[in-house]
Amino acid sequence: AQKITQTQPGMFVQEKEAVTLDCTYDTSDPSYGLFWYKQPSSGEMIFLIYQGSYDQQNATEGRYSLNFQKARKSANLVISASQLGDSAMYFCAMRENRNTGNQFYFGTGTSLTVIP
Amino acid sequence: NAGVMQNPRHLVRRRGQEARLRCSPMKGHSHVYWYRQLPEEGLKFMVYLQKENIIDESGMPKERFSAEFPKEGPSILRIQQVVRGDSAAYFCASSPGTSVGNEQFFGPGTRLTVL
Numbered sequence: 001a002q003k004i005t006q007t008q009p010g011m012f013v014q015e016k017e018a019v020t021l022d023c024t025y026d027t028s029d030p031s032y033g034l035f036w037y038k039q040p041s042s043g044e045m046i047f048l049i050y051q052g053s054y055d056q057q058n059a060t061e062g063r064y065s066l067n068f069q070k071a072r073k074s075a076n077l078v079i080s081a082s083q084l085g086d087s088a089m090y091f092c093a094m095r096e097n098r099n100t101g102n103q104f105y106f107g108t109g110t111s112l113t114v115i116p
Numbered sequence: 117n118a119g120v121m122q123n124p125r126h127l128v129r130r131r132g133q134e135a136r137l138r139c140s141p142m143k144g145h146s147h148v149y150w151y152r153q154l155p156e157e158g159l160k161f162m163v164y165l166q167k168e169n170i171i172d173e174s175g176m177p178k179e180r181f182s183a184e185f186p187k188e189g190p191s192i193l194r195i196q197q198v199v200r201g202d203s204a205a206y207f208c209a210s211s212p213g214t215s216v217g218n219e220q221f222f223g224p225g226t227r228l229t230v231l
Contacts, residue, residue: 004158031216032216033216033217035219037222043205043224043225043227044222044224044225045159045207045209045222045225047219047221047222050217050219052216052217053216091158091159093159095216095218096216097215097216102211102214102215102216102218103149103161103164103172103175104149104151104159104161104209104220105161106151106158106159106160107158108157108158109157109158
């Protein structure tokens with residue numbers, strides 16, 4: 001089974017609008033962390049936001065927020081007030097506590113295009 | 117505080133040659149991870165190393181691939197006798213620890229092209 005599933009290969013959003021990128025995960029470990037990374041066309045991986053499995057509140061970082069629904073095992077990224085510079089690939093990732101090195105499991109990504 | 121450094125950024129090899137990819141983790145980070153990203157895909161874990169030790173290589177192909185993280189110097193991912201299917205972006209990440217909340221800091225990646 002896939003650890004991380006991103007079902008939206010591509011998304012479009014109008015500039016200044018909000019957009020939600022979906023991510024569902026699969027784990028039986030009670031302790032895990034969920035991350036979102038942005039990969040622009042230049043290729044680097046940029047950390048956006050983190051949510052711990054025991055965190056009571058949804059994480060927020062500036063225009064990014066994470067809609068964490070633990071029972072549904074979903075961790076959707078919400079980008080508010082989209083900007084042209086937000087056009088990029090977005091990857092959801094998970095770390096499990098029980099793995100030796102806690103490597104990341106990545107989804108296949110969502111390509112976001114912001115339309116002027 | 118310099119980030120994770122990787123070199124070269126781009127590497128072109130002919131089939132059968134060797135590829136050496138280098139990664140210098142962030143200062144103070146002793147945990148290094150290598151990931152591979154095939155075109156149009158997410159990153160896939162290859163190997164996790166600490167200084168002088170391979171801790172988890174469950175994502176490494178059994179043949180031709182090896183990794184090391186010596187006491188001094190960068191971590192090296194080595195691919196022997198490269199084939200076209202090895203063409204990918206290879207990312208190194210470092211982390212100050214292994215708890216679930218520790219972010220992994222990624223390098224800019226090495227884009228390997230096998231002709």
